[in-house]
Amino acid sequence: MPSYVVLLGPPGAGKGTQAELISEKLNLAHISSGDIFRENLKNQTELGKQAQGYMNRGELVPDDLTIEMIKDRLQRPDCKEGALLDGFPRTPAQAEALGKMLAEWNGKVECVPYISVPPKELVGRLSGRWTCKEQGHVYHETFNPPKVAGKCDIDGSELYQRDDDKAETVERRIKVYLEQTTPLIDYYRKQGVLAEVDGTLPIEQVTTLLLKAIEKG
Ligand code: AP5
Ligand code: MG
Numbered sequence: 001m002p003s004y005v006v007l008l009g010p011p012g013a014g015k016g017t018q019a020e021l022i023s024e025k026l027n028l029a030h031i032s033s034g035d036i037f038r039e040n041l042k043n044q045t046e047l048g049k050q051a052q053g054y055m056n057r058g059e060l061v062p063d064d065l066t067i068e069m070i071k072d073r074l075q076r077p078d079c080k081e082g083a084l085l086d087g088f089p090r091t092p093a094q095a096e097a098l099g100k101m102l103a104e105w106n107g108k109v110e111c112v113p114y115i116s117v118p119p120k121e122l123v124g125r126l127s128g129r130w131t132c133k134e135q136g137h138v139y140h141e142t143f144n145p146p147k148v149a150g151k152c153d154i155d156g157s158e159l160y161q162r163d164d165d166k167a168e169t170v171e172r173r174i175k176v177y178l179e180q181t182t183p184l185i186d187y188y189r190k191q192g193v194l195a196e197v198d199g200t201l202p203i204e205q206v207t208t209l210l211l212k213a214i215e216k217g
Pocket of ligand 1: 201
């Protein structure tokens, strides 16, 4: 039976950082909805063009487009054993749709680690973030600097700052998260699969706590 883990948490909580560190250990494909949208934007696909305005404003891309995209992605061969979802679902409608599609494939959401970080810490994390152009690996100029400034340790590609990491867009993203995504904390708690992890700890400690939570779940 395929296994699905959903990483929940605000923008800048460390979902991408942690998914990169644990997906291999769990033998699950790392599926980041934000990374897929950014890839489509870069290649100016139809989906990328449709998503662009929402992303630039720090708003959510409409549910129907997002659900369709994830459904398609989860049916690729690398998700045969399941997936580690990062950034999806983010609305109750997306969570319902995910539950339905997984049931069709005899799977279910097994564990939802919720990486909690208070809003006041998020702005500093996002303004100091540098992301790799090729594969989206994530660094921070103070908390997790690359070995060589401006270059990705893993694939050597150039690092850039995301357009939506500007202060005013970050504020909007946090507001949208609080309004539209936080209901999922209770949604998954009621299903008995939520595991809260303190995301303010250093990166390695968060990784250890996440792996423990997922093993238990
Ligand atoms: P997306 O790319 O998913 O952005 P996000 O959820 O806002 O999350 P981030 O990627 O900003 O943060 P993260 O939690 O991954 O943190 P990271 O590990 O990088 O979405 C972008 C946009 O796409 C959305 O606004 C929306 O428009 C659209 N979209 C995506 N999914 C959608 C959906 N399902 N529905 C509709 N629209 C959707 O870490 C952040 C920084 O902190 C880094 O610099 C890192 O080095 C540092 N850091 C990490 N952990 C620690 C730590 N423990 N201590 C100190 N620093 C740390
Ligand atoms: Mg991310």
